[in-house]
Amino acid sequence: MGRIVFKVSVGFVTGALIMLAVSLYLANLYLKEHLRLAEIGNLERAGDRVELAARLDPFSPDPLSAEAYLALRQGRTEQAAEAFQKAIWRDPNNYRNYAALGNLQRQQLGNPKDAAESYRNALKYNPHAATVVSLLAEALSSSEDLEGAKAQYEWLQERGKITLKDLYNLGKIQVQLGEPGEAIQTFEDAKERVVAGQESLDESQREAFLESLDLSIADALVVQGSYDEAQEILLQSSAEQAPARLALLDDPERYQRSVLETPVG
Numbered sequence: 001m002g003r004i005v006f007k008v009s010v011g012f013v014t015g016a017l018i019m020l021a022v023s024l025y026l027a028n029l030y031l032k033e034h035l036r037l038a039e040i041g042n043l044e045r046a047g048d049r050v051e052l053a054a055r056l057d058p059f060s061p062d063p064l065s066a067e068a069y070l071a072l073r074q075g076r077t078e079q080a081a082e083a084f085q086k087a088i089w090r091d092p093n094n095y096r097n098y099a100a101l102g103n104l105q106r107q108q109l110g111n112p113k114d115a116a117e118s119y120r121n122a123l124k125y126n127p128h129a130a131t132v133v134s135l136l137a138e139a140l141s142s143s144e145d146l147e148g149a150k151a152q153y154e155w156l157q158e159r160g161k162i163t164l165k166d167l168y169n170l171g172k173i174q175v176q177l178g179e180p181g182e183a184i185q186t187f188e189d190a191k192e193r194v195v196a197g198q199e200s201l202d203e204s205q206r207e208a209f210l211e212s213l214d215l216s217i218a219d220a221l222v223v224q225g226s227y228d229e230a231q232e233i234l235l236q237s238s239a240e241q242a243p244a245r246l247a248l249l250d251d252p253e254r255y256q257r258s259v260l261e262t263p264v265g
Helices: 002-039 043-056 062-073 077-090 095-108 112-125 130-142 146-158 164-176 180-195 203-224 227-236 242-248 252-260
Strands: none
Touching: 062 077, 062 095, 077 095, 095 112, 095 130, 112 130, 130 146, 130 164, 146 164, 164 180, 164 203, 164 252, 180 203, 203 227, 203 242, 203 252, 227 242, 242 252
């Protein structure tokens, strides 16, 4: 009798494992199918496939992440945020879902403070994700936490992972925080990278960015009180905004205020 019970138990377990394997296989199949349908614009059928995948694999965050992205494509931001939250609940160690939620909060919902919290959560599970550190810096800057944003950009800079855009933003923040000397050095570092061809910019992008850097250096010099040096840079600049800034030099205090009151980014 015991042997019969054992065989029945083994058969039951084996059957359950086979059913689980089939369910997971089908869930993965439906997720792949949803990608194809979404690519051709059939979002309704893609959503049906995601729903089926979620039922077949109730423990994976992937179907919920897919649901969130589909909702975003359809402009249903609140539903997308809820789906990302559910995905996080299923797999709280997956930093990508925290980052995706942060992107939604920052870009679609316009809530940089909540986004910063989501990015911080992502970095708990992947502290070396440079892209997330950059996004956190942007969110902190948008929520007027310039010191916090500066710390994140400096973390990237110290590790040689800072992008040209982030280096530029760091310089802008340093100006706002009353550190024009440091800002000038940051802008000069950015110029060196561009001139050395370390960035993948075409000729027009290269010239435009170098012009922006020269204008930013002039702004930092004005905040520093080095008006003659700022004037020299502006006189040599071919940027369209240079003449207007030269005119502002007739009233340096007004020029300083305009620089310090301009939001970063």
